[in-house]
Amino acid sequence: MKLIVAVVQDKDSNRLSNALVDEDFRATKLASTGGFLKAGNTTFLIGVEDNHIDQVLQIIQDNCKAREQLVAPVSPMGGNADSYVPYPVEVQVGGATVFILEVEQFEQF
Template sequence: MKYANIRRLMMAVVQDQDLDLALHTLKEMDVPAIHMVSSGGFLGRRNATLVVGLPDDQEETVIKALSKSCHQRVEYLAIPLEGSPLPLPSPIPITVGGATIFTLPVDRFEEF
């Protein structure tokens, strides 16, 4: 059993643009990850949820690796101007990206 000491379940929501680099980074660290397509958040954009099983001592290392591979970026959201006779959108800068990470304790792990 290669992964017998799994004690943490990490779920990392990353932007679609960062997915390949995040998966490559985890693979280089020999950290298995399950990738699920997801969407939501403020902009309702497509993103990815990575599910990762970890031993206790790898949690901080994986968080640091994901922080290097998942970057924040500025995108512009067109908001119509209120009270304008023409529907002229006003671009508003929005910071998106990075990663949202949840870590939960694992009471039981089985591999068969």
């Protein structure tokens, strides 16, 4: 058995959740915040048998797409107006970051 930890952008969260339910996979959703853009994310915890890993990864890939977004960067120097970049920067957001962990034991009560 494996534990899939998938961090996805909030915009993709409901679509992914619905797709997992449609395929009879259970997941726990946790609200999380990304470090780079300080944007909202959702972290999914999905326990699956080894033979279903590829199916779950495909569902994640199909429902969590990377996209370009304009953001106004916040200065690493804090609120100092001299270090502020006055124009938006295009960055890639979305997609999914996925970790697959071995589950040593699973119990359900």
